[in-house]
Amino acid sequence: AQTVTQSQPEMSVQEAETVTLSCTYDTSESDYYLFWYKQPPSRQMILVIRQEAYKQQNATENRFSVNFQKAAKSFSLKISDSQLGDAAMYFCAYRSSYQETSGSRLTFGEGTQLTVNP
């Protein structure tokens, strides 16, 4: 079974600065997908960014980018030019590529609460 670990329960950053959230995972599979979801106080789960394990290039979405280290099983999220609206709980998630047997299920980490200070 796969596990996802987020070792930082809380992080804080000053507005306009950069912050990196850590995530490690454990799997015996070679092909899989990794995601970062954002959960603001509204509780809505919002997809921030995703990475295919077979791609060496790190994914980027505007101010959000990842550092994917497959050998180390590490998947960190970097938020540049932090904004007040970035304040939320951030979850790292894993999905097997074997949809036929796993049903595309997501395995989540425990989350990192990000505070953005003005």
Next chain:
Amino acid sequence: NAGVTQTPKFRILKIGQSMTLQCAQDMNHNYMYWYRQDPGMGLKLIYYSVGAGITDKGEVPNGYNVSRSTTEDFPLRLELAAPSQTSVYFCASSFGLAGGQLDTQYFGPGTRLTVL
């Protein structure tokens, strides 16, 4: 296009009561999921369905039942509510195999359930 909808938003149950959490999606997704999120924790999969008439257990299925009679609806049933089931429940859906490699889950707004 409403996406994934859940009802109710909030509910308080007494120990031993039963209830059904409703979930519907209008995106013609094949796959649907139920997760629970305990305070300060990540989401854990309760049950999932890969199509009408097909359901399977996730990580934490005990105390719950599901059915999938249509593509659009995926209700979650609690038969004998216990305090350990106090949680926030999220429904999600995705295209599944039809979505290909980039299949993405879309989440509903959640139902906050308290069992006293």
